[in-house]
Amino acid sequence: MSYSNYIYQFFILNSLFLITNVLFFQFFFAIDFKLIFFPLFFLVSQTIIPSCVASVRCLNKLLKNESTRIFYTFCKELIYTVKHEWKIWMACIFCIFLTLSTLYVPLQASYVTNVFTMMNVIFFCIEVLMVIIMIGNAQKYEGKKLLLFCMINFLKQIPLSVLMIVLMAALIIAVQKISFMFILFIFSTALYFLYFLFRANTKSIRLVNLE
Numbered sequence: 215m216s217y218s219n220y221i222y223q224f225f226i227l228n229s230l231f232l233i234t235n236v237l238f239f240q241f242f243f244a245i246d247f248k249l250i251f252f253p254l255f256f257l258v259s260q261t262i263i264p265s266c267v268a269s270v271r272c273l274n275k276l277l278k279n280e281s282t283r284i285f286y287t288f289c290k291e292l293i294y295t296v297k298h299e300w301k302i303w304m305a306c307i308f309c310i311f312l313t314l315s316t317l318y319v320p321l322q323a324s325y326v327t328n329v330f331t332m333m334n335v336i337f338f339c340i341e342v343l344m345v346i347i348m349i350g351n352a353q354k355y356e357g358k359k360l361l362l363f364c365m366i367n368f369l370k371q372i373p374l375s376v377l378m379i380v381l382m383a384a385l386i387i388a389v390q391k392i393s394f395m396f397i398l399f400i401f402s403t404a405l406y407f408l409y410f411l412f413r414a415n416t417k418s419i420r421l422v423n424l425e
Contacts (some may be wrong), residue, residue, distance in 0.1 A: 223273070223276060223284060224403075224406070226285070227269050227272065227273065227284070227288070227405065230265075230269070230284075230285070230288050231265050231269055231405075234261050234265040234292065235261050235265055237258045237261070238255075238258045238259050238262060240258075241255060241258050242255075243252060246255055248318075249315060249318040249319065252277075252311055252314070252315055252318075254308055255311070256307065256308070256311045256371045258312075259307055259308065260303070260304065260307060262307070263302070263303040263306060263307065263345065263349065264292060264295045264296050264299070264303055265292060265294045266294055266349045266395065266405065267291070267299070267303075267348075267349055267352040267403050268288055268291040268292035268294075268351050269288065270349060270350070270352050270405060270408065270409050271291040271352055272284065272287045272288040272291050272415075273353075273405065273406070273409050274353040274354075274409065275287055275291075277409075295352075298356075298357060299356070299357055299360075302348075302357070302360075302361060305359075306344070306345050306348070308339070309341050310338070310341050310342070310345070313334055313337050313341060314338065315336045316330075317334050317335070317338065342375075342379070343368075343372055343375040343376070344364065344368065346374075346375040346378050346379070346408070347364045347367075347368060347371045347372075347374070347375050347412075348360060348361070348364045349408060350371070350374065350375075350378070350408050350409070350411065350412030351363055351364055351371075351412055352412065353412065354408060362370050371412070374411050374412060377411065378404070378407065378408055378411060381404065383406050409415075
């Protein structure tokens, strides 16, 4: 595949991702991230994970030459994950927002509340890591197999998730120094990193007792 095709895929996938999540970004940049607005953010964020999964699966088929129609493949994968895996992604988003809500609730400082807050921070980190692992492995597994594979191999793939978070943070910092508008273009770069990071790792781990 030529470099021009990679560039074309990069911009098209990024555009499709942004279009799919246009409501989320509109609210994210226009409304303060406060507890009172969490129900609204929860509703508009329902497309985030499915669009990431669809992008990774679309990228997988394009790079393996299983498909050449990027628009059709992305839409097909998005429809599939929304139709058949919506319970998994909604549960993930609900858990993340529930944990964030407990962190945003003002509590009187004490030993108990400090322990409670620390536990919620740990839970939040685990949830984010689990979502990243699930998106990365979605290129090979689907539905219950994806969930079971990620639960079994969670500890093995934590370093990849941490590396992914570090890369995204570095991209955000680098892009902000150039132009704030370019922050929207980090997502395709992150998805490419995610795909290649988990592709080799997924191949090296055998799926056992999932049939």
